[in-house]
Amino acid sequence: MAVRFVLDSDVLIDLFSGQEPAGSVIPNLLEMDLAGTTAVTACELYSGASRARDRSRLDAFLATLMILPLDVQSARRAGAIDLSLRRQGQPINPGDNLIAGICLAYDLALVTRNLSHFRRVADLKVVTLEELSG
Numbered sequence: 001m002a003v004r005f006v007l008d009s010d011v012l013i014d015l016f017s018g019q020e021p022a023g024s025v026i027p028n029l030l031e032m033d034l035a036g037t038t039a040v041t042a043c044e045l046y047s048g049a050s051r052a053r054d055r056s057r058l059d060a061f062l063a064t065l066m067i068l069p070l071d072v073q074s075a076r077r078a079g080a081i082d083l084s085l086r087r088q089g090q091p092i093n094p095g096d097n098l099i100a101g102i103c104l105a106y107d108l109a110l111v112t113r114n115l116s117h118f119r120r121v122a123d124l125k126v127v128t129l130e131e132l133s134g
Contacts, residue, residue: 005035008112009044021129036066040098077101092117
């Protein structure tokens with residue numbers, strides 16, 4: 001099977017901290033090779049991993065995951081998202097623009113709890129873990 005879902009940093013943090021439904025839904029998605037994440041999300045996770053043990057655990061986890069890059073097509077989409085949302089007076093942070101751009105470039109759904117930001121992005125498929133578990 002091919003990756004269909006991109007895991008945002010908030011749901012991966014939930015997984016690492018043992019929160020449900022992340023603890024049951026994400027392993028199933030990964031086992032079926034349906035989920036990956038972005039290089040941007042990896043950066044966000046590393047910036048929060050202050051202890052060497054946390055970084056080692058993150059290294060091991062990310063080594064098992066499809067990591068989608070920020071390429072020119074994704075950057076073009078992210079720039080268009082940023083411009084559109086700023087014109088509407090509803091900007092989101094640069095990292096979220098990049099993640100959304102990657103999802104749109106690869107035609108993948110984003111799994112996140114950050115609905116208030118990502119549902120502003122036109123044409124972005126946004127799902128929650130609760131929706132995937134139901």
